[in-house]
Every structure is written in C-alpha cells, then in structure tokens.
Amino acid sequence: MPPEHNAGAEHMLVSMLRPLVERGHDVQVWLSRYGKAHRAYEYRGIQVVPLQARLDFGTAARRADVLLSHLECVPSTAALARGYGKPLVVVCHNTHRPSLRDVAAGQTALAVYNSLWMEREAELFFAEYPKAIRPAESLIVRPPVFAGEYATRPGKAVTLINCNREKGGRVLEQLARRMPDAQFLAVKGAYGEQILPALPNVEIVEHVDGAEMRERVYARTRVLLMPSSYESWGRAGVEALASGIPVVAHPTPGLTESLADGGIFVDRNDIDGYEAVLRRLLGSAAEYRLVSKRAKARSAELDPAAELAAWCDAIEQL
Known part of the structure; x- marks a missing residue:
C-alpha cells in the first residue's frame, strides 16, 4: 500500500x-x-x-x-x-x-x-x-487515472519507471550509452532487481509515492519509455498521457489497448528503433507537438x- x-x-x-x-x-x-x-x-x-x-x-x-x-x-x-x-x-x-x-x-x-x-x-x-x-x-x-492530478508541463528527460529487466532496464541502459547527449531518468520501482546504469547522463530517482509523481517524475519527463515484456494495462503510460508526454512502448496487448493512438509502439528488442524514435521526438518540435496532441486526446478518452x-x-x- x-x-x-x-x-x-x-x-x-x-x-x-x-x-x-x-x-x-x-x-x-x-x-x-x-x-x-x-x-x-x-x-x-x-x-x-x-x-x-x-x-x-x-x-x-x-x-x-x-x-x-x-x-x-x-x-x-x-x-x-x-x-x-x-x-x-x-x-x-x-x-x-x-x-x-x-x-x-x-x-x-x-x-x-x-x-x-x-x-x-x-x-x-x-x-x-x-x-x-x-x-x-x-x-x-x-x-x-484522474488526469488533473498528473497533468503538468513536460520536462527534458527520457524516463523509465521501474528499472527491472522485464520493464526495460536493459533497454534504458543501452539507449543511455548510445545517446550521451540526452538526459535519462531511471525511477526505482516497487519490485524486481533494479538495473541502474552508473552513467553521467542517467539520474537515479528513488521510489516515488503516486501522489508525488507529477512533480518528481512527469514534470521532468520529455518522453516515457515502456518497453515492458508484459503489461496487462500500463497505468504509468496513461498517467504520462495526461501531460501530453509521448509514450514509446512495446506492443503488449494491454499497452496497445491503453495507449491506443496515443502511443508509439516499438518492439523491445529493437534498440535501433527506440533510438530512432527518441531522436525524432527530441529533435523535431513539430513531430513532438503532433504526438503530444494525440497523447492528450487519448487521455481525455480514458476519463474514469x-x-x-x-x-x-x-x-x-x-
């Protein structure tokens, strides 16, 4: 709890x-x-x-x-x-x-x-x-997800929440090594052995109470990674959508249902694909605005x- x-x-x-x-x-x-x-x-x-x-x-x-x-x-x-x-x-x-x-x-x-x-x-x-x-x-x-409790102005970092292997800890590590000029946030999760790269462009964030996610995580996040091997839904992705934060995810049945048109889907084994998407989102303001707009629209559809x-x-x- x-x-x-x-x-x-x-x-x-x-x-x-x-x-x-x-x-x-x-x-x-x-x-x-x-x-x-x-x-x-x-x-x-x-x-x-x-x-x-x-x-x-x-x-x-x-x-x-x-x-x-x-x-x-x-x-x-x-x-x-x-x-x-x-x-x-x-x-x-x-x-x-x-x-x-x-x-x-x-x-x-x-x-x-x-x-x-x-x-x-x-x-x-x-x-x-x-x-x-x-x-x-x-x-x-x-x-x-009560969108008003999570909505904020996106930050600058590429973020992974829960850095165990199945959630994509190794994916974050490989991307951080390939993209030394990009900022990454590695947020410790509630379970699983955490993969926390000791790299100058990776900041480790301690386990965060859900009530503090907006200020401590999403306000600092430009793009959210969800290269999970399994997600029955994917709450973190929906929380990010509230701020128009693009979510790049592995196409599990749960994530394709939750993110729908608001997500970008890349196989978790395709590190080249993840890198290409991140460089596009971080390097093109127009592309970012387009994806962000879709994210906010999907968030509105998920009013609980x-x-x-x-x-x-x-x-x-x-």
Whole structure:
C-alpha cells in the first residue's frame, strides 16, 4: 500500500477505493505483509492497517459488508468470505493462470477486469476449464487515472519507471550509452532487481509515492519509455498521457489497448528503433507537438468517471 509500496495494482486499488470513501463508506485496507509502518494510518481517506499493528483481521472480516481482495491474497480472503458468508470482490490485475484460477474457485461475487483483453482471456479460461465456476457478476474498470492530478508541463528527460529487466532496464541502459547527449531518468520501482546504469547522463530517482509523481517524475519527463515484456494495462503510460508526454512502448496487448493512438509502439528488442524514435521526438518540435496532441486526446478518452460510478453502484448492490 502507498506510500511505502507504489505499483500499478496498488494505485489502481486506491483510485477505486477513493470514490467509495467519497460516497460515505468505511473503507479499510488490511496489509498482508510486514512493512515499515507499525501503526494504522490514513491514505487519501482510506484506513490502512499494517500487519504488525493488528492481528484480528478475522474480526474485521466478520463485521464487513463486503470483502475485496487482489493478487496473492485472494485465496485466504475467499476462505474468510466463505466462512462468514460475505460477498467477495476480486480485482484482477493480470491474465496469469493462477490469478484466473483464484477468481474461478467458486466464491467470487464480483470479478473486476482491468481491460477488455483481460476479460477476453478470462472467457478463454472458462471455456478451457468447464469445471471452473464463473463469478456471479463481472465488470471492467480500467485503472482509473484522474488526469488533473498528473497533468503538468513536460520536462527534458527520457524516463523509465521501474528499472527491472522485464520493464526495460536493459533497454534504458543501452539507449543511455548510445545517446550521451540526452538526459535519462531511471525511477526505482516497487519490485524486481533494479538495473541502474552508473552513467553521467542517467539520474537515479528513488521510489516515488503516486501522489508525488507529477512533480518528481512527469514534470521532468520529455518522453516515457515502456518497453515492458508484459503489461496487462500500463497505468504509468496513461498517467504520462495526461501531460501530453509521448509514450514509446512495446506492443503488449494491454499497452496497445491503453495507449491506443496515443502511443508509439516499438518492439523491445529493437534498440535501433527506440533510438530512432527518441531522436525524432527530441529533435523535431513539430513531430513532438503532433504526438503530444494525440497523447492528450487519448487521455481525455480514458476519463474514469463513468466506470467508477458503475463500480460504486456494483459494490453498493452487494
């Protein structure tokens, strides 16, 4: 949970819980891992209970109206939901088979998919495993990005957020070596071994709370790199679109859906291609304006208001 752990899944959850708080609901997040915080705290109106602060999650689950879970916590939460007769909501962040099996274990009242392609993958899973139990209801909520909280004037650097190998740490390193006159930002991620080049044109940025991304990252970014081997959606790219920052990405199904016409797609193994695109964007003001305009237009298309209203309605119906 932010501000200690800042990854796409966690910030998607925060942006889905905030409107429930605004509707007057009592929203609590109980952490399943040991962290730095030793006392309960509040994050954007959400009550956060660290693992070491309280040991009575079972009591909280028994008193709850709805239990919500995601990632590796789904099986244990499902057991409590079954034991206490509570509706279970599962937020699905990826298409990996273990995630889909957890959704199909028979307790899910509402499955939330983060993209159309994930919903299609879930349908293929249910067709492949006819004994799997479909959720009672399902809903698509694309990771909500409130554009006004991220929009800024773009900066000068080429940026990668989360510099592990699968996110493109090696791509950043190779590009920085090829382009010594360009500025690069390497933002440490929430997980994975970080590849942080010790080069004069690469500045290392420590792990950043989502609430500080606009000032500490996007206000300094000219182009965002997303050469990820896998992205079920790609929240960072959508955050960058709000400022009209061009996003150069590997064409995963999630990124092609999220960025659409607002992105530039280059295979992550084509370093020559990435270099050519960067030199074009950094060297041509006219080309940059054109791509930036498309990015802002895509950001406007992804206004989350309608999907968040449907999400809150679904929770209240449960």
